[in-house]
Amino acid sequence: xxxxxxxxxxxxxxxxxxxxxxxxxxxxxxxxxxxxxxxxxxxxxxxxxxxxxxxxxxxxxxxxxxxxxxxxxxxxxxxxxxxxxxxxxxxxxxxxxxxxxxxxxxxxxxxxxxxxxxxxxxxxxxxxxxxxxxxxxxxxxxxxxxxxxxxxxxxxxxxxxxxxxxxxxxxxxxxxxxxxxxxxxxxxxxxxxxxxxxxxxxxxxxxxxxxxxxxxxxxxxxxxxxxxxxxxxxxxxxxxxxxxxxxxxxxxxxxxxxxxxxxxxxxxxxxxxxxxxxxxxxxxxxxxxxxxxxxxxxxxxxxxxxxxxxxxxxxxxxxxxxxxxxxxxxxxxxxxxxxxxxxxxxxxxxxxxxxxxxxxxxxxxxxxxxxxxxxxxxxxxxxxxxxxxxxxxxxxxxxxxxxxxxxxxxxxxxxxxxxxxxxxxxxxxxxxxxxxxxxxxxxxxxxxxxxxxxxxxxxxxxxxxxxxxxxxxxxxxxxxxxxxxxxxxxxxxxxxxxxxxxxxxxxxxxxxxxxxxxxxxxxxxxxxxxxxxxxxxxxxxxxxxxxxxxxxxxxxxxxxxxxxxxxxxxxxxxxxxxxxxxxxxxxxxxxxxxxxxxxxxxxxxxxxxxxxxxxxxxxxxxxxxxxx
Amino acid sequence: xxxxxxxxxxxxxxxxxxxxxxxxxxxxxxxxxxxxxxxxxxxxxxxxxxxxxxxxxxxxxxxxxxxxxxxxxxxxxxxxxxxxxxxxxxxxxxxxxxxxxxxxxxxxxxxxxxxxxxxxxxxxxxxxxxxxxxxxxxxxxxxxxxxxxxxxxxxxxxxxxxxxxxxxxxxxxxx
Numbered sequence: 002x003x004x005x006x007x008x009x010x011x012x013x014x015x016x017x018x019x020x021x022x023x024x025x026x027x028x029x030x031x032x033x034x035x036x037x038x039x040x041x042x043x044x045x046x047x048x049x050x051x052x053x054x055x056x057x058x059x060x061x062x063x064x065x066x067x068x069x070x071x072x073x074x075x076x077x078x079x080x081x082x083x084x085x086x087x088x089x090x091x092x093x094x095x096x097x098x099x100x101x102x103x104x105x106x107x108x109x110x111x112x113x114x115x116x117x118x119x120x121x122x123x124x125x126x127x128x129x130x131x132x133x134x135x136x137x138x139x140x141x142x143x144x145x146x147x148x149x150x151x152x153x154x155x156x157x158x159x160x161x162x163x164x165x166x167x168x169x170x171x172x173x174x175x176x177x178x179x180x181x182x183x184x185x186x187x188x189x190x191x192x193x194x195x196x197x198x199x200x201x202x203x204x205x206x207x208x209x210x211x212x213x214x215x216x217x218x219x220x221x222x223x224x225x226x227x228x229x230x231x232x233x234x235x236x237x238x239x240x241x242x243x244x245x246x247x248x249x250x251x252x253x254x255x256x257x258x259x260x261x262x263x264x265x266x267x268x269x270x271x272x273x274x275x276x277x278x279x280x281x282x283x284x285x286x287x288x289x290x291x292x293x294x295x296x297x298x299x300x301x302x303x304x305x306x307x308x309x310x311x312x313x314x315x316x317x318x319x320x321x322x323x324x325x326x327x328x329x330x331x332x333x334x335x336x337x338x339x340x341x342x343x344x345x346x347x348x349x350x351x352x353x354x355x356x357x358x359x360x361x362x363x364x365x366x367x368x369x370x371x372x373x374x375x376x377x378x379x380x381x382x383x384x385x386x387x388x389x390x391x392x393x394x395x396x397x398x399x400x401x402x403x404x405x406x407x408x409x410x411x412x413x414x415x416x417x418x419x420x421x422x423x424x425x426x427x428x429x430x431x432x433x434x435x436x437x438x439x440x441x442x443x444x445x446x447x448x449x450x451x452x453x454x455x456x457x458x459x460x461x462x463x464x465x466x467x468x469x470x471x472x473x474x475x476x477x478x479x480x481x482x483x484x485x486x487x488x489x490x491x492x493x494x495x496x497x498x499x500x501x502x503x504x505x506x507x508x509x510x511x512x513x514x515x516x517x518x519x520x521x522x523x524x525x526x527x528x529x530x531x532x533x534x535x536x537x538x539x540x541x542x543x544x545x546x547x548x549x550x551x552x553x554x555x556x557x558x559x560x561x562x563x564x565x566x567x568x569x570x571x572x573x574x575x576x577x578x579x580x581x582x583x584x585x586x587x588x589x590x591x592x593x594x595x596x597x598x599x600x601x602x603x604x605x606x607x608x609x610x611x612x613x614x615x616x617x618x619x620x621x622x623x624x625x626x627x628x629x
Numbered sequence: 630x631x632x633x634x635x636x637x638x639x640x641x642x643x644x645x646x647x648x649x650x651x652x653x654x655x656x657x658x659x660x661x662x663x664x665x666x667x668x669x670x671x672x673x674x675x676x677x678x679x680x681x682x683x684x685x686x687x688x689x690x691x692x693x694x695x696x697x698x699x700x701x702x703x704x705x706x707x708x709x710x711x712x713x714x715x716x717x718x719x720x721x722x723x724x725x726x727x728x729x730x731x732x733x734x735x736x737x738x739x740x741x742x743x744x745x746x747x748x749x750x751x752x753x754x755x756x757x758x759x760x761x762x763x764x765x766x767x768x769x770x771x772x773x774x775x776x777x778x779x780x781x782x783x784x785x786x787x788x789x790x791x792x793x794x795x796x797x798x799x800x801x802x803x804x
Contacts, residue, residue: 404653411665414641415657415678426685426692452669460675464639 029059029104030077031070045101047080055108057090060101062617070095076106087112162191162274164619166612167296167306169282169543171196172204174585174601175312176259177225179275180266181609187620188272190613193304195296197281202263203256204314205339213367214252215473217360219390221246223255224599225262227606233258249390249473255598278304283542285309287552287581294580307619308612311562311570311583315339315532315596316539321356325500328526333506334499335527338365343527350375350524354499354508357529358386358491363472363480365529370483377489378521379529382513384493385467389477391430400437410453413445414461435468443600446593454558469594494519499526532596534561534589548573552581556590564588567611568604579615584608642674643667644698645706645740648681648720655784656742659774660708662788663740667704670792670799678706681719690726705732707760708740711748715755716741730764737765740772742779749773769795 027047044059059078070092078088090106097103166182168175171194182192194201200208216223223233236258237244244250267275282304284297296304317337320329328334335343338361347353347369355362358381366377379386401420404412420434438445449457457465472480483489493513499506508521536544536555547553551573556563562583563571570578584604588595595601613620645660661678668676677698684691699705707724709716737760741752752771760767772791779787792799 409661409665411668411676411678412658412661414675415645415661415680418639418677419680419683422684422692422694425694426687452673456668456673456675459673461639 027059028079029061030079031104032075032077044078047078050105056093056105057088057108058103058105060098060103062101070104076104078106163189164616165191165193165293165304165306166308166310166616167193167195167294167304168310168312169195169296170204170312170314171198171201171277172208172312172314172585173202173206173225173255173259173598174314174605175204175310176202176263177598177602177605178310178312178584178608180226180262181605182613183266183270183273183275185609186270186273186613189620190616191274191276193276193278193306195278195280195282195298195304197279197299199279200260201277202260203253206315207252207256207259209252209364211364211368212251212253213476213479214364215249215476216252216255217249217470217472218597219247220244220250222599225259225602227599227603232262236261249475278302281542284546285543285550285552285581287550287578290579307580307616309581310608310612311543311581311587312585313539313541313544313583313587315586316534316541317532318357318361318528318530319533319535319538321496321528321530323496323498324526325498328499328501328506331501333501333525335525338527338529344368347525347527348374352376352378352523354506354521354523354526355379355529356496356526357381357531358384359466359529359531360387360470360472361529361531363387363476365527366483366489367476367479370479370488374488375524376487377483378523379489379491380494380496380510381463382493382495383463384491384513385463386480386491387467387470387472389474390471391432391474401434403441407448408445410449410457410461431468432471439469439594442594443592447591451557458558458560532586534587535559536562536587547581552578558590561590562587564591566591568608582608582612639675639698640701641677641698642671642702643676643704643706644702645676645678645708646681646699646720646723647678648707648709648717648723650682650717650719652680652682654680654710655779656708656710656740659742659772659779659784659787660706660740662784663706663708663738663772663791666788666792667706667738667799671704678708681723689722691723695723696727696731699727699731702735704736704738705760705765706738706740707756709756710742711744711751714748715751716759720756721759724759724763727763732760733764735765736769737761737763737767738769738772739767740774742774742776744776746775749775769798 027044029044044061046058046060048058050056050058057078059076072092074092076090076092078090080086080088088106088108089110090108092104093107094105095102096105168178175194175196179192179194182190186192220234220237221231224230226232231246233255234244234246237250237254278298280298280300280302282296283299286295286297288294293305293307294309296306296309298304317339320336324334329336332346335347338344344365348371353369353375355365355377356379358379362379363386366379369375369377401416403416408416417434417438421431423429424431424434446454480489484491492510494510495513497509497511497518499508501507502522506523506526508523508526510519510521511517512519533539536548536553537559544553547570553570554563554573555561564583564587565571565577568582568584568588570581570583572578585601586596588604592600595604643664645664647654647657647660649656657678657680664676664678668674679695679698681691684695707716707720709720712718737757739752739756739760741748741756743749743751752773757767757771770791772787774784774787782790
């Protein structure tokens with residue numbers, strides 16, 4: 002697909018590929034004439050040029066904060082893990098090479114690593130290399146030039162932060178962004194996370210305390226860190242060694258993992274400050290181009306940052322037509338089932354109407370489905386519940402074959418249907434066909450023209466949704482039981498109106514199949530239509546201010562924020578922001594699917610790289626070396 | 630819970646049935662294009678093109694699911710290359726498996742690709758009567774694409790030309 006220009010550009014792909022290429026790496030300490038100017042950088046490559054005379058070359062990012070390297074400069078190249086093994090070089094020459102500089106040095110002294118105890122530094126972002134060592138950021142570098150100055154410690158990090166990145170929102174998106182920034186940044190960065198609720202990590206999605214609210218994908222596929230796909234599974238196994246990758250764990254387990262992941266990362270990141278502010282960001286001032294962005298908090302404080310990441314998570318369900326204002330204002334109508342304590346009262350109701358039949362409805366039906374809970378009806382235009390995951394990982398099935406060039410929506414649908422039909426007839430798993438589209442969904446979506454995108458949203462998104470966003474098998478089983486026991490009834494209908502009638506709610510329904518109407522008397526109506534991301538409908542002061550200020554607009558389809566491929570906000574004047582970015586669900590309109598952890602994890606990694614490279618001149622080269 | 634095939638909730642208004650022995654054929658491309666164009670004219674309804682050659686046969690017949698898709702559609706495009714001067718056996722097998730009067734009150738559209746001009750009548754002589762027999766209303770001209778035209782105009786050009794030519798008749802299709 003990339004050959005057709007649908008994928009990322011050449012530079013991005015090159016960077017992505019070379020990141021997976023294991024290469025010798027080194028920590029380079031450059032010293033000018035004055036000792037105070039010494040600086041430690043991660044070299045992007047280390048090459049032996051010549052034996053006679055002994056010459057080495059290291060390449061460093063031109064964005065690194067060494068604009069002028071004096072001719073008399075010396076540098077230390079440290080190539081072994083934990084400080085074992087180093088070359089002392091005098092600078093011979095510097096050669097500009099694209100966005101890097103090649104430093105060529107004549108080796109004047111060297112220190113052998115202990116025989117056998119030497120682990121070379123290797124750079125490989127995919128984490129799958131044979132041997133990857135740590136950048137020894139905590140080990141002071143010692144000058145060992147023979148007969149030279151006495152050992153001295155090179156300056157490592159500025160004591161005061163030199164750049165600030167503010168993250169608004171402390172759910173999964175915000176947490177993963179913070180983690181990637183902390184892992185990737187050079188010393189000198191300050192990460193500020195603004196979150197109004199007490200806990201940072203779980204957010205709404207993974208904050209539910211209901212043990213029966215399960216993750217919608219198996220543990221082995223909850224990939225928050227793209228370079229460590231099994232980090233979550235390994236974390237779970239520390240306490241529950243028997244956990245299998247295909248298990249559907251409770252959602253709060255992932256919430257606890259996020260909390261721990263952030264804590265761990267904060268502890269391990271030397272030189273990068275993390276600050277958590279408990280407040281709600283209610284206003285924003287972009288200031289002058291190139292200057293600082295100011296966030297206004299509800300407690301009167303302000304945060305000034307070089308970059309701002311909006312990690313706002315899922316918006317509350319949109320308002321429904323037909324709900325009488327008096328009902329909407331009463332406690333008999335639950336506008337957002339995910340707000341804390343929202344459905345507590347419904348537990349003792351006799352009859353409840355759930356509007357919507359998607360995954361939110363499934364969660365609510367499970368929560369209200371215990372003994373003594375209400376009888377429930379769930380309605381949507383189609384009346385389709387999400388499909389269930391298979392009991393086991395599918396072993397057989399075919400991926401959807403796509404043509405080499407662009408494909409219309411009709412062709413895509415046709416191919417998908419064909420694979421499903423084939424799978425059905427052969428007794429294979431249709432899920433394979435759907436899941437094969439997952440890695441390319443964002444690209445497929447962007448390749449559709451506007452007309453096809455609109456058609457998808459109006460006709461196919463529901464069908465796509467019920468197949469693509471499936472529920473755990475155990476959850477499906479419980480729903481079946483609720484249906485059999487007449488506790489839950491799912492119907493294809495739309496709501497004409499709902500209003501208070503004495504102590505209850507009268508609802509007028511129109512059945513989708515027969516066009517007949519029906520009247521229903523319930524104790525409560527719960528809006529389970531699922532999250533929205535149209536900024537014009539989001540009930541958040543900060544989003545309102547962004548819209549007013551022209552810094553943000555809805556995307557062309559009105560289903561999310563208008564952002565570019567990097568997540569940078571596009572304002573009302575079509576100008577792309579260089580300092581304000583969005584991550585996660587609000588990118589919906591551009592990507593179609595951006596709610597699942599693996600997608601958000603990837604966005605967080607790319608966004609962290611982008612933000613840090615933009616601040617590289619201030620910060621020095623951010624770079625990650627991890628232990629295999 | 631264990632439904633394995635086409636979802637009952639997916640009811641495309643326009644369906645193209647493609648009977649070409651080769652998967653991913655030009656017939657498929659052309660038929661998809663027509664389905665797409667018709668869907669736009671009918672008010673952006675869902676459309677789908679089924680490549681019969683990809684579908685497995687059970688006891689010599691296609692899955693009943695396919696008949697269900699046809700049952701809920703308003704427009705059925707029957708598409709085939711010319712084989713031995715007529716439409717393909719693959720398409721015939723599908724048409725034979727439909728229940729009696731399966732296309733009643735539906736618009737049927739014959740679509741054929743012909744190698745030579747003398748085969749251009751096959752759509753009207755063979756395919757149209759088969760659709761009529763199943764109860765379809767075939768009020769538009771057949772779409773016959775000569776291979777030379779297909780090469781010079783491209784599938785898109787042919788579809789556009791046919792949609793323009795068929796405008797008056799298409800206006801009569803109930804949305």
